[in-house]
Amino acid sequence: MNKEVSIRQMMYMYIFITLSSILREIPFALAREADRSGYLSPLWSTAALIPLAGVILLLIKAYPGLNIYEIMVHLTGKFLAKVFILAYLLWFMLILAARVNIYSLSLQFTLMPKTRSDFFMAVMIIMVFYALAKGIKTVFRFSEFILGPIVLLIAVLFVCAFTRLRADYLFPVSIAKLPSSIMASKSVIASGGIIIIALFFADKYGISVTKQQKRRLLYAILFFVLLTFVVTLFTFGVTGALSAASFPFPFYITVKSISFFNVFERFEVLVALICMLSDFLSICVLGVLILRCIGWLFNAKQELIFAVPVTMIIFYLTYFISSTQFEYDYIYNTLMLNLSLIFQYALPFFLALLSLGSGRRLKKPY
Amino acid sequence: MFYVLTLLTIFSFIRQRKKILKEKINLVIFIFLSTAGIAMGIIHSIYPYMPSLAGALEKYMK
Secondary structure, eight states, X not given: OOOSSOHHHHHHHHHHHHHHIIIIIHHHHHHHHHGGGGGGHHHXXXXXXXXXXXXXXXXXXXSTTOOHHHHHHHHHOHHHHXXXXXXXXXXXXXXXXXXXXXXXXXXXXXXXXXXXXXXXXXXXXXXXXXXXXXOHHHHHHHHHHHHHHHHHHHHHHHHHHGGGOOHHHHOOOOGGGHHHHHHHHHHXXXXXXXXXXXXXXXXXSOSOOOHHHHHHHHHHHHHHHHHHHHHXXXXXXXXXXXXXXXXXXXXXXXXXXXXXXXXXXOXXXXXXXXXXXXXXXXXXXXXXXXXXXXXXXXXXXXXXXXXXXXXXXXXXXXXXXXSSHHHHHHHIIIIIHHHHHIIIIIHHHHHHHHHHHHOOOOOOOO | OHHHHHHHHHHHHHHTHHXXXXXXXXXXXXXXXXXXXXXXXXXXXXXXXXXXXXXXXXHHOO
């Protein structure tokens, strides 16, 4: 059977769409929550991310060829499945609107401070429509193609920044800071938990899930944790935790001070571009997920016809959610972080428990 | 932007009318989503500086 999307592509996509959170939100959140010890927080997050990968693998293995909606219907019945899908739909709309908002705010903060956010959003709408018109596979292929050069670029940045690391910004880390460091890992857990989207595309992987594919899921999570740790370490080591907590995009400020043998500089433009690409792909994926949720909720088979009205809703939702960077930070910390933990961890763990309890297995007939 | 998006919605309806009118549920969802989007656009045009959800949360959670 020809697979529309493979687990490998999904993992590339996962790394790619978390890049903007890794570079933009996580260092800021960790510096604010855990001060100097914040760079250790990504390591604690493995305690939540690895079990989540286990849950995803368990569900994919128990219900090969089925997506999360079909698994829910099988485990909880049609009514509860639709209630959960409605909740996921609203949550996806919220995070998509927030992502569009932070994308335009980041561009205003970094490259084009005098340009109105409407313009950035209109450009993004055109890009997303163009990409999705080519099909979801094109979007996944794009992430597969572009992730390698981006990781290489980030590696070069770290090599350049290595001599600028200040040990007094990173050490000593006292044991008294351990609880705040563990609590701060909540933001890493919430960003990394987006791997749950793998279940929404689970019907596209085919019915056979090999051991190699399972390993890829774990490697993707370990890569996410490693990248988060390294980015945070360098941000704190170069800029300092105190300064990192004062800027909404501390990694951007860190990269401003980096040069390649005093010849090449201004790498921050590339960082802003990476974040823009990451936001673009996450908006594409979230848009597809919203349309899929609408299709499942109303049993509509041709959900793509709702793309334009959904775009209009998301466009105006961005204004209704937050309008400034301070408001975005507030709603991210108070509402979205906690909702993410519910939708990315509580519900899938509940489904896994039901799956283990029922003991029944189902395979989609092809 | 409101006019552009509204025109796009109408254009999308005309272009995909066969698919939309093929099933009643498609028409209902399309009208519901379009109405919601247009209503949000009208509200935003009338009150462009309306307090956002974050602002309201900040105000009432203190």
